[in-house]
Amino acid sequence: MTSKEALYHYVLKMGDSSLIMGHRLSEWTAHGPVLEHDIALTNIALDYIGQARMLLTYAGELEGKGRSEDDLAYWRDAAQYRNSLLCELPNGDFGQTVVKMFLFDAFQVELHEALSQSPDEQLKAIAIKSLKESKYHLRYSRDWVLRLGDGTEESKIRIANGLEAVWMYFGDLFAPSEGESVLVSDGIVPETASLRKRVEETLRKTFEEATMAVPDFDAVMQEGSQRGIHTEYLSYILSEMQSVTRMHPGATW
Amino acid sequence: MSHVKEGAHGILWEVFIQSKPGIPHKHAGNVHAHDAEQALTNARDVYTRRMEGVSIWVIPANLVTASAGEDSDAFFDPAEDKVYRHPTFYTVPEGVKYL
Numbered sequence: 001m002t003s004k005e006a007l008y009h010y011v012l013k014m015g016d017s018s019l020i021m022g023h024r025l026s027e028w029t030a031h032g033p034v035l036e037h038d039i040a041l042t043n044i045a046l047d048y049i050g051q052a053r054m055l056l057t058y059a060g061e062l063e064g065k066g067r068s069e070d071d072l073a074y075w076r077d078a079a080q081y082r083n084s085l086l087c088e089l090p091n092g093d094f095g096q097t098v099v100k101m102f103l104f105d106a107f108q109v110e111l112h113e114a115l116s117q118s119p120d121e122q123l124k125a126i127a128i129k130s131l132k133e134s135k136y137h138l139r140y141s142r143d144w145v146l147r148l149g150d151g152t153e154e155s156k157i158r159i160a161n162g163l164e165a166v167w168m169y170f171g172d173l174f175a176p177s178e179g180e181s182v183l184v185s186d187g188i189v190p191e192t193a194s195l196r197k198r199v200e201e202t203l204r205k206t207f208e209e210a211t212m213a214v215p216d217f218d219a220v221m222q223e224g225s226q227r228g229i230h231t232e233y234l235s236y237i238l239s240e241m242q243s244v245t246r247m248h249p250g251a252t253w
Numbered sequence: 254m255s256h257v258k259e260g261a262h263g264i265l266w267e268v269f270i271q272s273k274p275g276i277p278h279k280h281a282g283n284v285h286a287h288d289a290e291q292a293l294t295n296a297r298d299v300y301t302r303r304m305e306g307v308s309i310w311v312i313p314a315n316l317v318t319a320s321a322g323e324d325s326d327a328f329f330d331p332a333e334d335k336v337y338r339h340p341t342f343y344t345v346p347e348g349v350k351y352l
Binding site for chain 1: 262284285286287290291294295298299302
């Protein structure tokens, strides 16, 4: 596999993850617990989708078959999607949503930080732009983990249940995309083990500060996203997201 | 602020946004939040999404002392006939610069 093909798979994983994360989070729009957080969650969802647009456009260029961001988003089925499993999970309650965001954002900050040094100019530029957003996202979701984890009787139970529901999908964030080892040895993308260590450190510190039980980092985790094996939730989200495009192909307004 | 009843969504905070460095912060509206830190992030999300500002102040709404409506005659009407308090009241001699 050439370096360019490997980079296509890598960028596709990032783009799909941001797209599905954003689309899932947008389900909160107009359903937020209070106006302030309705707007905050919608803002963050839009940030994720903005990142997805840059990444999928770049993936299309790398692939070299003339596919646009829209072609990639709307004309692939679940088995062709490469988003991390965590992103497609249902929102659950607010506690589950913010703890899922927290795991993703902690990962994103480290990833974008590392890719800000990448010799691949385009990936580097996207990472630098995204890092500012990711840092804010992490600040938001981490803050809620602390508040709920160290909050009332009920909030403690909810955030703990939320974490338990999503924890087995944490490991899949680090599942290598097809040909990723080529990119690692070329120094284009960071090495997984060191990335994971830094993310786990953020998690450990935060859960301790939130007086929550630190989950087992060595637990057996679900995986499969990089082979197109997803949870049952992805095809539902895709069928909703893609329905209009597929009913009216090529429609404009 | 023990005299303020904290609701499920926190207390009310007044939000002031500075649109450019060097100019005064202007009142933008208010948000609910449980503490100052959260009030800042809420204000950021609600009021600065379209590049409205470079700096935010948040102040617990109960700490703002406002003039009462019934005082408005006594407060503001006496200024009505004091046009000489406006700089435009005076004719500026020709040749005066930087005014």
